[in-house]
Amino acid sequence: MFECSTCTEQFWDWDDCHDHMDYRDHWIECETCNRGFRTQSACNQHMNATQHWAPTFECETCTSTFSSQHAVSNHMNAKGHWLPTVPCETCPMKFQSEQAVENHMRATGHYKNYCQECKRKFQNENCLRQHRNSKTHRGTNIACPFCQTGFVTASGVSHHLESGSCPQARVLNRDSIHRIIRQLDPNGIVCKKQIGWHDEQNSTYSVTDSAWNGDCWMCYLCKRGFNSRKALQSHVNSPVHKDKVYHCLKGGCPKEFHSLASLFNHLESESCGYMRFEGVQQVHNRLNDAIMNRRMIAGF
Numbered sequence: 001m002f003e004c005s006t007c008t009e010q011f012w013d014w015d016d017c018h019d020h021m022d023y024r025d026h027w028i029e030c031e032t033c034n035r036g037f038r039t040q041s042a043c044n045q046h047m048n049a050t051q052h053w054a055p056t057f058e059c060e061t062c063t064s065t066f067s068s069q070h071a072v073s074n075h076m077n078a079k080g081h082w083l084p085t086v087p088c089e090t091c092p093m094k095f096q097s098e099q100a101v102e103n104h105m106r107a108t109g110h111y112k113n114y115c116q117e118c119k120r121k122f123q124n125e126n127c128l129r130q131h132r133n134s135k136t137h138r139g140t141n142i143a144c145p146f147c148q149t150g151f152v153t154a155s156g157v158s159h160h161l162e163s164g165s166c167p168q169a170r171v172l173n174r175d176s177i178h179r180i181i182r183q184l185d186p187n188g189i190v191c192k193k194q195i196g197w198h199d200e201q202n203s204t205y206s207v208t209d210s211a212w213n214g215d216c217w218m219c220y221l222c223k224r225g226f227n228s229r230k231a232l233q234s235h236v237n238s239p240v241h242k243d244k245v246y247h248c249l250k251g252g253c254p255k256e257f258h259s260l261a262s263l264f265n266h267l268e269s270e271s272c273g274y275m276r277f278e279g280v281q282q283v284h285n286r287l288n289d290a291i292m293n294r295r296m297i298a299g300f
Contacts (some may be wrong), residue, residue: 158261248266
């Protein structure tokens with residue numbers, strides 16, 4: 001007896017079975033070409049040998065398979081079976097939408113640049129670092145050694161003294177502080193090694209009407225424009241056009257600075273990775289101690 005491979009009909013003669021499967025289109029067809037087979041095993045052998053298995057598209061969540069991407073996409077849309085693809089900025093969790101991940105990060109504080117204490121997120125790591133090193137978190141615990149005014153940073157104290165703003169140390173300014181440090185730093189740990197040094201005149205420059213070019217107040221040295229006469233006057237009386245007399249404490253860092261305040265600001269930013277913010281304050285204290293007691297500056 002010969003049995004049709006698709007239905008339950010049986011035949012005494014193979015030719016009759018063959019004619020039946022032709023007429024009823026009961027052949028088992030290859031998934032790729034148009035060849036037909038009487039048994040599934042024969043068809044499978046053919047597809048194995050010729051790599052004629054049709055591609056299958058699997059659902060991302062369940063075990064269902066489909067013959068086209070369109071079909072599997074329709075299925076996942078209907079069942080909500082798409083895998084989540086939007087990642088949390090901190091933990092391994094993923095979500096179906098930006099709103100869902102935003103809700104998660106807001107609830108858990110999982111933003112990449114996030115201050116847990118203030119419940120605030122920041123645009124980037126540098127903004128977060130500046131916030132953590134601000135008055136909000138640091139307070140004003142760094143005191144001027146003369147008037148005891150509190151500052152947030154070592155650079156703030158240094159600017160206070162170099163600008164001649166300390167009421168208890170009017171004789172100190174950028175030039176006099178550099179002169180003292182240079183004498184206490186023969187090995188050039190902080191100061192640049194220079195063949196000779198001439199004290200800069202501590203003059204105050206006034207901006208005249210000739211600095212106005214019709215559009216802005218312009219510095220004749222660097223051609224930088226300012227919106228007001230006062231802003232330009234502050235610029236020309238700042239150390240920006242003075243000699244760079246200090247260098248970064250980190251060997252290999254090429255940065256040089258006009259003032260002690262800008263050196264400390266560079267270190268506090270942690271941009272060259274020489275030390276953490278807290279370490280800068282310790283360097284500042286040791287440098288102040290050396291200046292106050294006229295001791296030679298050793299390595300930091």
